[in-house]
Structure formats: structure tokens, C-alpha cells
Amino acid sequence: MSDEVVIRCRLNGPLVVTGPVRVVDHEHQPFDISARENVALCRCGASGCRPFCDGTHRKIDFQASELAADQPPAAT
Template sequence: MSDVVVKLRDHGPILISGDFVIEDGQGEPIDLAGKTNIALCRCGSTKNSPFCDGTHKDCGFIAENRAK
């Protein structure tokens, strides 16, 4: 089992937990302030990119990804 878990939340963000690094488009690490659990936006509507701010609940974002 991996030390990092990435979960696609139905109609919501990408949840990441564990010991990980998030890099920006230029390879620079984003300051996570020591957090080991974060939610990345995948609806594109957040005002706090790259993090989820809950806006997906109001923008009609639909996504259900299943392993099979």
C-alpha cells in the first residue's frame, strides 16, 4: 500500500493524503504549510487555485470516476 492516497471525490475535488509534494507548472513546490491532507480543485471554478474552495457545489460540476 502506498504512503500517499489520491482519491477522486464524486462531483468534487481530488483529495490527497500522505507525505507528498505539489509542484507548480515550473517545478517549484507549493507551500502546503505542513498539511498532509489537501483537496485540489478539478472543476475549474475555485478562487483559490489549485485548491478546492467548495465552489464545485454551486457550479454544477459532475464527475463520477469508477475503477471499473
């Protein structure tokens, strides 16, 4: 497994995180993601198991097709 963390914005879908990460709640308690090679984080807000994606984005026709090339440079 690579040490690099990659967050991929899926077309009209979740943020898929690959690499050595932990996902914690607002009290810093970790979600058990030990059995997963990657995690899909909901960005549509409609998942029934947030913060993870459960596929609901397809049912609500979530639209998110941003491309990196179209974005302004990140603020520093």
C-alpha cells in the same frame, strides 16, 4: 503518517491527496502545504485558488462520479 500516497476522487468534487506529497507550480516552486494533512486539488476548473479546491464545485454543480470499476485498464 503513512508513506503511501492515496489520491481519492471525491464524488462531484476534488481530488483529495493524502500522504507525503509536494505540490509545485509550473516553475517547480512549491506551494506551502506544510500545515495540511491532505490537499484537495480542484478538478472542476472553477476554483478561485487553483490548484486547490475552494468549494466552488458545489456552486457550479460539478458532476464527476466515475468509478474505478467502470474504467478500462490503464495503458502501459
